[in-house]
Amino acid sequence: MRPSIPCLLAAAAAACASGGAHPAAAAAPAVQVPAPTAGPESVSVNRPQYPSTYQRHANRPVVITNATIMTAAGQEIPRGSILLRDGKIVAVGATVAAPPDAIKVDGTGKYVTPGIIDVHSHLGVYAAPGTDAESDGNELTGPVTAEVWAEHSFWPQDPQIPLAIAGGVTTIQALPGSGNLIDGRSAVLKLVPARTVQAMKFPGAHYGLKMACGENPKRVYGRRNQFPSTRMGNMAGYRGAFIQAEEYRRKWDKWNQDHKGDPPERNLRLESLAEVLRGNIYVQNHCYRADEMAQMLDLAREFGFKIRAFHHAVEAYKIADLLAQAGTAAVVWADWYGFKEEAMDGIQQNAALLQQAQARITLHSDDPGGIQRLNQEVAKAMYDGQRAGIAVTRDQALRWITANPAWVLGLDSVVGTLEPGKMADVVLWSGDPFSVYTKAVQVYNDGWLVYDRNDPAHQPRSDFELGQEPPPGNDR
C-alpha cells in the first residue's frame, strides 16, 4: 500500500491513513492536507485518508484543590491538587503552584481520576434511537470486510454520546459489530461534541481491526448456507484472508521501494490486513472462549502479527497465564454471562484473576448504558475479586478503565494517568468513584470542561434531543 518510509517520517501524522504514526504526534494541531504530487502521491493511497481535524478548545488553566487524586499511576493523594493548562496536566501533588488566571475548583470531599477510556463501544455506529436507519455497525454482506471503516458509519449526533460524556468517558474506540470474521477498522475518538467524526478522531491513534471468533460469524453465514458455518470454517477464513494479505503486502512493499512500473492494484480489504502485518493496525479480537483465544494466538504467530487485545474474553481467566505470556490484553465485563453459549462460563472474578496473573486487564462496556458507569463496573469487579481473596489494589482497578485501555489503543504515553505531560482528560467525581452513589461532577477533555453536572451551560445535547422532553439538566 502506501510508502512506509514517508509515513514513518511524516510530521503530519494523520495524513497516514493507517494512523500508524507515533502517539507523540497526538498533540499536533489540525493536519495540513498535502496536495497530490507527481510520483508516489499520484497514487490514491498516498493522499490523506480522512484525516483528523480535531482541535483542542482554548480555555483557561484549571486547578482542582483539596480532592483525593487517584492517579492510576500508583498513587492516591488525599487532599491533593491538580493543575491543567493548555490541554495538559501540568502538576499533581499535595500542593501545586497555580497561575493567577486559573479557574479554581474546590475538590473538598471529591475525587479526581483520569478520563475513562472505553475500547469497545458501538456509539455512533449503532446510534439511538436504534431503528434500522441507524443500524450501521455490521457489514453482513461477506465474512471478511476489512475494507469498512467504523468512522464512515459514525453519527456524531448520536444522543448516547452526551450520556457517555456525563459518565466520565473521554476516549472511545468505536468498533464495527462482530458478525463477520474480520469486521472492519475501528475509530479511536475523543468523546467531545462535534459536527463531524473527523473532528473527534484522536490524532495519531492507531486504527484497530475488529475480528470476531466463535458463534457470531458462523451463525450469520451458516444460516445462509454460506461459508463459514463452523469454528473450523472461521479459522480457515482468517487464514485465507491473511495469506492474501501477505502477498499484497509483498507487492506494495516492493513497489514502494523501487517505484518500478505501475503501482499494484489497490485493494482496501487487503490494505487493512497488510497494515496489521506491518504492525500499524492493532487487532482487536472479539473472542469468548479460552480455547479459541489460544487458537487465535497461534494464528497470529502463523502470520507474524500481534493480537493487541481479546474483547469480551469471558473465559480469559482460564488462560490468564497464556495471555500474560503473549502480552495480549483481556478486555472484559464485570459480570456479564449466559446471554449465549460461549458466554456461559463468565465469572465475576475474571478481571481480578487476570490481574493476579499479571495479564493486562481492561473493562469495556459494549453497551450504551454500561459506558455511563464503567466506574461502577470496575468497583464490582474489584470487590468481587477482593472478596474471593485475590489481591487487587484500587490503583490497579482504576487502571482497568484508564491506563490499560490507553495501552490497548497505543495511547498510553498520551492519556490514561494523571501525570505531568499527559493530556488533560480528567474527571472530578462527587465521591469515591467505586461507590454506587458517586457521579461525575465535571469532565475535562483535553483541558476543556465538556461536562459539568451543576452547570447547564456545560451539558451538551445532541441535535436529536432538541425539542424533546426531558429538558436539559437531567440525566435523561
Next chain:
Amino acid sequence: MIGILLAQTIALTGGTVFPVAGPKLDHATVLMRDGRIVAVGTNVAIPSDATRIDATGKWVTPGLIDGGNQMGLTEIGAVRETNDATVRNDTVAASFNVAEGINPASTLIPITRIAGVTTTLAAPAEGLIRGQAVLIDLDGATIEAMLVKSPVAMVAELSERTKEAGGGSRAGAAERLRHVLDDALEYARRRADWARAQIHPLAASAADLQALGPVLRGELPLIVVANRRSDIETALRIAREYHLKLILAEAAEAWQVADAIARAGVPVLVQPLDNIPSYDGLGVRYENAALLVKAGVKVALLETDTHNARNLRQQAGNAVSNGMTWDQALRAVTLSPAEIFGVADRYGSLAAGRVADVVVWSGDPFEFSTAVEHVFIRGREMPLRSRQTELLDRYKKLPPTY
C-alpha cells in the same frame, strides 16, 4: 421445604435490622423457626435450641424481590432449547401460565440468590397478551416447592413491539386488546351458547378467554408493559373502562404522567438504569423512579436482565443517586413489590409470621463493597455456592485440576 422438615430454629443476633414495615432496629434479633419469622426486636427471647448467628455490625434485610425477569425460564439467552418464556405464534396467550416451564435446576438460581435476591417474578416474555406470571422463591427441588403465588398477574404489552398485533398501529393493538376483553366478558356470560356453538366467532380461544376472567373480575392484576406516554395513558384508559387492577411495567415516560398514575392508584415496575432513548420512549430518564415516588406512586425496582438479576441492588443504589431516598429504595426492592404482587402478608418485610427470606449483609446492601454473608430462604440457610463459584475454585490456580 427442608427447613420445615428439620424444624430449624435460627437466631440472628446483634445486627442492624431493617424490618421495612417499621423503623430500623439497632442490635436487634431476628428469630426464625420452621421457615417463618417468629420474632423481630431488641428484646427477643432466644430458645435454647436455637442456632445462633452473630450478626453484630451487619445489616439484616428481607430478601430482595425482583419483579422483572424470566428466572427459571431461560438458561442461555441465545439458545432456544433452554428458553421457555414465550408461546410463539400466539400474540394472545392469556391461558399460558409459565409455571411448568420453570427449571428448578437452573444454574441462574443459585447465582442470583447468593447475591441476596431471594424471590423473583417468572414472567412470560412476548406478545400482546403474553400470559401469566408467577412469583417464585429461589430455592426448591420442584416447581411446587418454589412457587410463592401462581398466577401473580396477567402480562400484556402496549408498545412498538406489539403494535403489529393490531396491524401495525398502536390504535389497532389497543382495539384488539379491547376486542379480546369484550369477548372474554361475552364468553363468561354466554358459556352455554358457546358450548352449543350459538355465538359469533370470538377473538381468542376459549382457554384464553377463560383465563382472562379473573383479570376482568379484578381478582388478578394486569401488568401492562408500556413506555411511551401515550401508551401508558392507553393502558390507564383501558383499565378504567374494564375496571382492571393495573400494574404498569418498564414505563419509561411514566414520570411525565406521574400525577395521573398516582390518581389511578396504579403501581409501577421501573428499571432505574434505563436512559437510552428510542422512539418507544424518547423521554426515558434515570430520575423516573424518584419522580414517580415523589408523586405518590408505589414503585418497585427491577433488574430486567435475568442472568444478572443479582444487580438489583446496583439498580437500587442508582435509584438513590437519582433522587429516591435510601429507605424508599429498600422498600422498592422488598415490601413494595410484595404489596404489588399481593403477597405482603408473607413477603417483603421482617415481622412475626412472615416467610423467613432474610439476608445478612456486611454493610449497606446497595454498595459494591458490601458482601452477602448469609442468605435464608424459608428459614433455610443457602450455601453461598453456585456454578460460578465452582469455576472460580477450579481456575484460581493455573493449570486447573480437572
